[in-house]
Amino acid sequence: MNRLKHLQQIFRQLASEQQNTLLAFAEFLQAQSTEKPPEPPQIPQLQPRQADESVIAAIKRLAKSYPMLDKAVMLNETSRLMTEHIMQGRDKNEVIDELELVFANHYEKFEQENVS
Numbered sequence: 001m002n003r004l005k006h007l008q009q010i011f012r013q014l015a016s017e018q019q020n021t022l023l024a025f026a027e028f029l030q031a032q033s034t035e036k037p038p039e040p041p042q043i044p045q046l047q048p049r050q051a052d053e054s055v056i057a058a059i060k061r062l063a064k065s066y067p068m069l070d071k072a073v074m075l076n077e078t079s080r081l082m083t084e085h086i087m088q089g090r091d092k093n094e095v096i097d098e099l100e101l102v103f104a105n106h107y108e109k110f111e112q113e114n115v116s
Contacts, residue, residue, distance in 0.1 A: 025082065028059060042068055044068075045067070049096070055081070055085045062100065066103050066107055069106050073106065081099055
């Protein structure tokens with residue numbers, strides 16, 4: 001079975017909310033592979049957290065807040081947290097708190113590596 005048909009089969013078997021999550025995650029991955037901003041700011045442009053924010057929205061917000069970070073490097077951690085929320089029912093606020101720490105920690109490493 002080719003990949004597209006396999007993905008379509010999986011997509012059809014998911015509940016509506018999970019389909020939306022899968023689509024948002026695919027868009028996140030696509031953005032990482034196609035968008036190459038010229039020179040992102042070196043200081044985070046922190047955006048406020050919304051009260052009813054979803055995990056996907058938090059990832060998008062944090063990606064925009066930390067444009068200087070290589071999201072591919074954080075993909076394993078962000079995917080794991082999203083999976084814990086979706087598949088294991090982990091509380092979204094707990095996951096978002098941890099995502100914020102992941103991005104902040106990666107920014108600290110980024111700063112240390114880019115000190116003149």
